[in-house]
Amino acid sequence: MSQEKAPIYEALEQFRRMRIVPFDVPGHKHGRGNPELVNLLGSQCVSIDVNSMKPLDNLCHPVSVIKEAEQLAAEAFGAAGAFLMVGGTTSSVQTMILTCCKKGDKIILPRNVHRSVINALVLCGATPIYVNPDVDNRLGISLGMKLEQVEKAIQENPDAVAVFVNNPTYYGICSNLREIVKLAHDRNMKVLVDEAHGTHFYFGEGFPVNAMDAGADMASVSMHKSGGSLTQSSFLLIGKNMHPGYVRQIINLTQTTSASYLLLSSLDISRRNLALRGKESFQRVAELAEYARTEINRIGGYYAFGNELINQDSIYDFDPTKLSVHTLEIGLAGIEVYDILRDDYDIQIEFGDIGNMLAYLSIGDRKQEVERLVSALADIKRRYQKDKTGMLTQEYLSPQVVMTPQESFYSEKESLPVEKTEGRICGEFVMCYPPGIPILAPGEKITGQIIEYILYAKDKGCSMTGPEDEKIENLNVVKGE
Structure with a gap:
């Protein structure tokens, strides 16, 4: 098969040229019924936001x-x-x-x-x-x-x-x-x-x-x-x-x-792009990430880690495109650096947690943006560095699994203040998002260390998701357990 082909995209382009009169969904009818949507996305985009039909497959x-x-x-x-x-x-x-x-x-x-x-x-x-x-x-x-x-x-x-x-x-x-x-x-x-x-x-x-x-x-x-x-x-x-x-x-x-044919065609086109040009594109990404690690580590205080961590066991290999940076040595949690970068420097990174931040590099990044990030991190260190005493360091807490996720999620539950849940069995999720790895999952015992972590992460500004209580002040626990 020829990787130069993009069959979904090509079928959509043919559909667009046919100027079909739509008496099907979606109801915006190629954007005519929603001009604000056209202004936002453009006529070329909304004209191919179509429903499944024989020429376009299902x-x-x-x-x-x-x-x-x-x-x-x-x-x-x-x-x-x-x-x-x-x-x-x-x-x-x-x-x-x-x-x-x-x-x-x-x-x-x-x-x-x-x-x-x-x-x-x-x-x-x-x-x-x-x-x-x-x-x-x-x-x-x-x-x-x-x-x-x-x-x-x-x-x-x-x-x-x-x-x-x-x-x-x-x-x-x-x-x-x-x-x-x-x-x-x-x-x-x-x-x-x-x-x-x-x-x-x-x-x-x-x-x-x-x-x-x-x-x-x-x-x-x-x-x-x-x-x-x-x-x-x-x-x-x-x-x-x-x-x-x-x-x-x-x-x-x-x-x-x-x-959505917008999503399907984007997969089709992106597969073609990677099949034809992925090797050289990702080589550039890896080189850019290595350059960024070197420059960030020269600042001092930060640690942009890489393949030096490899131990052939628990770290068998490392993704060279990942720009993960440890921030605690400058006295700031990763989420604090994340917020400062966005609010003061107009730089949006992927995520920050209590000890690290991740700047996601991929095929759309250029050296000038990386240099702007490095410069901002140097400035943040100069302006905001403080003593790290009293900061939590542990990102991962081993769970105590008591019930299966299904059993606990569908059990009868009661809501208690977070501080009063120690020793109880959690009936819902608690996590920082991103990365979306649960601090607590249904069926796990709530410990004092986990409670401390949740409260600390909230205080530092982590985006907490999962619980029914949107303020994350109460947790649902299994009733009677």
Whole structure:
């Protein structure tokens, strides 16, 4: 197949030229019924915001241009099959778990997963077997899964149906994916990989191994992050041992029947761009990130970490495009630097937590923007540096799992002030977003350390999400437990 083709985009362009009179949805009728929408997005955009029809195929059951686009994606990513996803990588992750797990099944996974993983466990009723990752005590961040930890979990839970792996973590850290796949497959377990931040692993040299090359069974690839497509668009990749028809049925349980052709065409075009130009594009990104790390570390106080962390175990590899920066040595939490950059310097970075910040670099970045970021960080150090005494350092807190996520989420609950929940079982999620890794998940015991962390993160200005109480003053806990 020719990777120069973009069948969905080409079909939309042909549709636009036909000047079809619309008596279907969407109701804005190519923008005529909503001029403010046209002013915002432009006539070219709204004119191809259309409904599924025979010439444009149907995402629920593709037979023509969408099917061809998925075949091109599978070839570009080296997968046996690919699915265009319009519910974000959240929907891809949930499909992976719902495909492999049902109520009562066990799945082995690290605890520092995105909330979408635990959401899927709430839906299907599977039991998580957590491999608690090591923590880098200096940086306060969770690392990858050690092989010995994975092997131990597999030996103790031979009836588990799957192993779930982050590749990479938000901070760029990778586990030994090839060996984890071998361990799991030797016990007939599927391997599911969250590659939300690893699209570029499929294009170029010098990157950690991607899931398909490592032999994984399914992988969720967030094209809208480093791949350049529109927000909310993603690919789900499958290996040769997965049944594509069944996977499609699982996707259709939760994914919309009114897929946006803006998202679909952006996936199509972005796949073509990466297939044709991805190798050189991501080489430039890696070089830009290395330049940024060098310049930030010259400032002093900050620590932009990279592949010097690799230990061939809990940090088996590192994503060279990640610009993760430890900020505590200048007396500021990552979220405080995040806020200052936005409010004082008009620079929006990806996220800040209590010890680190992440500036997301990808194919759209240029050296001049990186130099502006470096200059701002130097100025922030000069203006705002203070003593770090009394600042929390730990990002990851090992959970005490008491109930399954499904059992606790659907149990009878009561609402209590956060400060009075110690010793109780949480019935909802609490997390900073981004990155969306739960501090607390349904079924976990609330400890004094967790309460301290929640209150501290709120005080520092982290964006807290998850609880029913939007002010995060109360938590829902399992009644009577």
